[in-house]
Amino acid sequence: MAEGPSPMMAQYLGIKADHADALLFYRMGDFYELFFEDAAAAAAALDIALTKRGQHEGRDIPMCGVPVHSHEAYLNTLIRKGFRVAICEQTEDPAEARKRGAKSVVRREVVRLVTPGTLTEDALLEARGAAPLAAWAEVRGEGGLAWLDLSTGAFAAMPAARAELAAALARTAPRELLLGEAHAADAEIEALAREAGAVAATLGPASFESGGAERRLTAQFGVATLEGFGAFSRPEIAAMGAVLDYVRMTQGAAAPHIRPPRRETAQAAMAIDPATRRNLELTRTLSGAREGALLTAVDRTVTPGGARLLETRLAAPLTDPQAVAARQDAVAFLRAEPELRARLRAALKQAPETARPLARLALDRAGPRDLGALRDGLARGAEAGALLAAADPPAALADAARRLGAPAALAAHLAARLAESPPMALRDGGTIAQGVDAELDAARKLRDEGRGVIAGLQADYAAQAGVASLKIRHNGVLGYFIEVGAAHGPKLTALPDIFRHRQTMANAMRFTTDALADLESRILGAADAALAVETRIFGELRDAVLAQAGAVADAADALAEVDVAAGFAELAEAERWVRPVVEQGAAFEVVGGRHPVVEQALKARGEGAFIPNDCDLSGGAAARVRLLTGPNMAGKSTWLRQNALIAVLAQAGACVPAEAARIGVVDRLFSRVGAADDLARGRSTFMVEMVETAAILNQAGPQSLVVLDEIGRGTATYDGLSIAWATLEHLHDVNRCRALFATHYHELTALAQRLEALAVNTMAVREWKGEVVFLHEVRPGAADRSYGVQVARLAGLPPVVVDRAREVLAALEEGAHAGGAKPMALIDDLPLFAAARPPAAAPAAASPALDALRALDPDAMTPREALDALYALKSAAGD
Numbered sequence: 001m002a003e004g005p006s007p008m009m010a011q012y013l014g015i016k017a018d019h020a021d022a023l024l025f026y027r028m029g030d031f032y033e034l035f036f037e038d039a040a041a042a043a044a045a046l047d048i049a050l051t052k053r054g055q056h057e058g059r060d061i062p063m064c065g066v067p068v069h070s071h072e073a074y075l076n077t078l079i080r081k082g083f084r085v086a087i088c089e090q091t092e093d094p095a096e097a098r099k100r101g102a103k104s105v106v107r108r109e110v111v112r113l114v115t116p117g118t119l120t121e122d123a124l125l126e127a128r129g130a131a132p133l134a135a136w137a138e139v140r141g142e143g144g145l146a147w148l149d150l151s152t153g154a155f156a157a158m159p160a161a162r163a164e165l166a167a168a169l170a171r172t173a174p175r176e177l178l179l180g181e182a183h184a185a186d187a188e189i190e191a192l193a194r195e196a197g198a199v200a201a202t203l204g205p206a207s208f209e210s211g212g213a214e215r216r217l218t219a220q221f222g223v224a225t226l227e228g229f230g231a232f233s234r235p236e237i238a239a240m241g242a243v244l245d246y247v248r249m250t251q252g253a254a255a256p257h258i259r260p261p262r263r264e265t266a267q268a269a270m271a272i273d274p275a276t277r278r279n280l281e282l283t284r285t286l287s288g289a290r291e292g293a294l295l296t297a298v299d300r301t302v303t304p305g306g307a308r309l310l311e312t313r314l315a316a317p318l319t320d321p322q323a324v325a326a327r328q329d330a331v332a333f334l335r336a337e338p339e340l341r342a343r344l345r346a347a348l349k350q351a352p353e354t355a356r357p358l359a360r361l362a363l364d365r366a367g368p369r370d371l372g373a374l375r376d377g378l379a380r381g382a383e384a385g386a387l388l389a390a391a392d393p394p395a396a397l398a399d400a401a402r403r404l405g406a407p408a409a410l411a412a413h414l415a416a417r418l419a420e421s422p423p424m425a426l427r428d429g430g431t432i433a434q435g436v437d438a439e440l441d442a443a444r445k446l447r448d449e450g451r452g453v454i455a456g457l458q459a460d461y462a463a464q465a466g467v468a469s470l471k472i473r474h475n476g477v478l479g480y481f482i483e484v485g486a487a488h489g490p491k492l493t494a495l496p497d498i499f500r501h502r503q504t505m506a507n508a509m510r511f512t513t514d515a516l517a518d519l520e521s522r523i524l525g526a527a528d529a530a531l532a533v534e535t536r537i538f539g540e541l542r543d544a545v546l547a548q549a550g551a552v553a554d555a556a557d558a559l560a561e562v563d564v565a566a567g568f569a570e571l572a573e574a575e576r577w578v579r580p581v582v583e584q585g586a587a588f589e590v591v592g593g594r595h596p597v598v599e600q601a602l603k604a605r606g607e608g609a610f611i612p613n614d615c616d617l618s619g620g621a622a623a624r625v626r627l628l629t630g631p632n633m634a635g636k637s638t639w640l641r642q643n644a645l646i647a648v649l650a651q652a653g654a655c656v657p658a659e660a661a662r663i664g665v666v667d668r669l670f671s672r673v674g675a676a677d678d679l680a681r682g683r684s685t686f687m688v689e690m691v692e693t694a695a696i697l698n699q700a701g702p703q704s705l706v707v708l709d710e711i712g713r714g715t716a717t718y719d720g721l722s723i724a725w726a727t728l729e730h731l732h733d734v735n736r737c738r739a740l741f742a743t744h745y746h747e748l749t750a751l752a753q754r755l756e757a758l759a760v761n762t763m764a765v766r767e768w769k770g771e772v773v774f775l776h777e778v779r780p781g782a783a784d785r786s787y788g789v790q791v792a793r794l795a796g797l798p799p800v801v802v803d804r805a806r807e808v809l810a811a812l813e814e815g816a817h818a819g820g821a822k823p824m825a826l827i828d829d830l831p832l833f834a835a836a837r838p839p840a841a842a843p844a845a846a847s848p849a850l851d852a853l854r855a856l857d858p859d860a861m862t863p864r865e866a867l868d869a870l871y872a873l874k875s876a877a878g879d
């Protein structure tokens with residue numbers, strides 16, 4: 001017999017139809033239940049049991065559920081695995097539903113859509129990391145990216161054409177990227193989102209339409225025009241509007257706290273593309289860990305907001321020397337005031353987070369502890385502000401001190417009303433302090449007195465019944481009741497005028513009395529009355545905070561700024577770093593530079609001191625491009641990267657690990673380090689490296705800094721050498737940028753004679769009893785040999801292989817000197833080497849590969865043409 005769905009199932013299916021792309025958490029009592037495919041997907045993702053409940057169209061309905069009280073942990077897992085979750089609550093009392101008839105279903109509605117970019121709960125967020133929501137829009141070839149951190153209200157937009165989107169996403173690191181329908185199936189954009197760690201979501205055209213977007217924005221911020229916030233372009237407005245629309249769609253009726261948008265420009269920050277960020281391990285190591293990355297090595301902040309700001313600053317170093325100097329002044333001031341710094345940091349350490357509680361308050365998702373955090377965070381912040389203000393600090397800190405002090409009255413207002421340690425939930429009672437409200441105090445007194453009276457009643461009843469062990473207990477089902485052991489039950493049953501039987505348990509009997517029932521209703525009434533007053537005052541306090549939301553958010557920003565400056569000062573002092581000169585122009589002069597991460601690692605492992613090295617790329621009399629040779633393990637990569645990291649730190653406003661440094665602002669930073677396969681995108685090691693190298697040759701300009709480590713090693717020797725050769729020439733002649741170039745191709749050192757701004761350096765090593773000793777010193781000149789065989793021996797290659805390699809090497813070298821005739825017999829015995837004869841001399845311009853390379857104009861090529869050219873190059877070089 002085919003029956004239609006049950007009324008409840010009909011309701012479920014109706015709601016689910018509106019949320020096809022999300023898992024539906026359907027509230028049933030104390031559980032969120034999932035059905036059908038949702039249940040199967042969630043059970044697998046959460047590793048929980050998949051069960052059945054009833055039938056639909058003749059088949060069992062798969063079901064699983066998570067308890068409401070612990071659902072956040074499950075949500076967390078689902079969101080991390082890329083799901084979106086629609087939370088569907090019961091929006092009426094079941095008693096109301098019953099009034100409509102026995103079969104009627106409790107009304108339910110989706111009150112919120114939980115997505116990776118719209119999280120606000122502490123349980124779902126990393127304290128020290130942001131999880132912004134971004135949207136990208138394109139209008140007539142122009143692009144705009146907007147991003148919002150809903151957990152703090154920070155909102156910004158910047159221009160980002162398609163070609164710049166990767167860098168913009170890498171800088172803002174969104175968790176979720178909203179796209180218009182035109183980009184819904186755009187594999188390239190989706191790949192960029194994935195690479196940046198974001199889940200892509202598609203919105204309809206109405207969300208992105210810039211007229212509607214502008215109306216939404218002006219309404220949100222209560223202004224007639226957006227011009228007061230910045231000169232936003234159409235695509236930026238469209239993207240911001242889409243973000244707002246998505247927040248409206250996902251957050252239900254609540255009005256989020258969103259701060260007026262900031263307009264950022266690509267030029268204001270050093271451009272660092274995703275590959276460079278990865279290679280330099282700015283915030284994560286190549287393996288994805290935080291430990292070992294620059295961020296972790298320089299993080300001395302003591303507040304979550306400070307940690308998040310530090311990450312933002314390292315992700316977007318400034319390009320305006322004056323702005324850098326303002327940050328440096330703050331660091332220098334706090335460095336020179338160790339006592340003040342210690343007191344400030346102590347105050348900050350005690351300051352709970354305020355930005356996220358504020359956001360939760362606005363979304364009506366806050367509990368009493370969020371108000372407690374605001375009270376304490378604002379008070380500690382105001383203390384820190386007062387300490388600072390009294391010390392006559394430089395402009396940036398004076399401004400922070402002012403902002404920290406602004407909500408002091410609000411902090412006092414909260415302090416005067418909130419209980420010392422507020423409970424988890426409002427309904428637990430005890431949010432509001434004693435003495436704040438007469439009605440509340442009276443209700444509490446009644447409730448507490450009632451409890452006292454119960455203690456008295458227990459003694460009376462024990463005496464009347466003659467049962468010393470008689471107890472008055474309380475549970476959620478029966479309320480207050482009298483309990484005696486089963487053996488004593490008859491003594492109470494014998495007094496029916498006093499005791500009424502309620503329940504017989506295995507070992508106990510339960511009773512009630514008129515007096516107890518009366519008392520209970522008075523206690524309950526008093527507790528309800530107290531809760532009603534607490535709820536009202538909580539609402540008033542919430543309104544008071546939200547009325548000053550701007551000032552509270554400004555204070556949270558200021559706290560983070562002070563924390564970052566004090567952290568940098570602490571770091572500089574502990575690690576003996578210096579304030580670099582950051583200026584216009586193309587200077588790059590580092591004296592005694594060190595690698596911040598390697599130095600700390602050496603220290604931690606007790607492996608001796610890090611050897612400092614200079615680096616001068618200032619041009620003029622000095623070189624602009626440096627070619628570095630030296631054996632494996634000699635420290636080439638370390639030197640290359642340390643100079644790039646010094647530029648990042650300097651422009652982020654920090655001190656740098658060096659004795660002295662002068663940096664002409666770097667507008668774009670590029671780094672390629674022996675590339676890895678990108679199997680996900682179907683590219684080989686060599687292909688990845690060439691794509692990345694092409695990006696550099698096409699984009700680097702005179703203000704850029706380029707760091708290239710062993711370009712061309714992923715292919716046959718001649719091809720690799722030719723590509724490295726041509727790349728170096730192009731950087732020198734065409735890009736005219738500052739560059740560091742490490743290579744194993746010693747042949748390249750010959751170029752120094754022809755390229756006037758190229759200098760050659762080598763990593764010093766000493767040979768001792770046939771072993772190589774690394775001195776880790778960068779010296780002028782070229783390496784005499786590569787010591788590869790010795791290093792292989794150090795690595796534990798079997799002695800027979802090392803000995804054989806020595807033989808082959810000797811023969812090859814002899815052959816090279818003697819013109820290559822005699823040892824060919826030996827080499828021909830070794831199939832491995834048959835294909836790669838040693839170079840007879842530096843491959844001069846006669847190489848067809850080189851000629852072909854020179855003739856290329858990468859700017860004018862499509863990716864397809866570039867790939868074809870690459871194949872042509874390879875076969876030319878193979879001739």
Ligand SMILES: Nc1ncnc2c1ncn2[C@@H]1O[C@H](COP(=O)(O)OP(=O)(O)OP(=O)(O)O)[C@@H](O)[C@H]1O
Pocket residue numbers: 598609610611612613630631632633634635636637638639776777
């Ligand atoms: N300046 C230095 N002072 C002390 N130790 C150093 C220094 N530079 C590098 N090292 C040590 O040497 C190790 C190897 O350095 P690095 O990886 O830079 O060598 P490399 O020349 O790039 O090697 P390869 O060519 O194999 O990639 C580092 O991990 C570090 O422990």
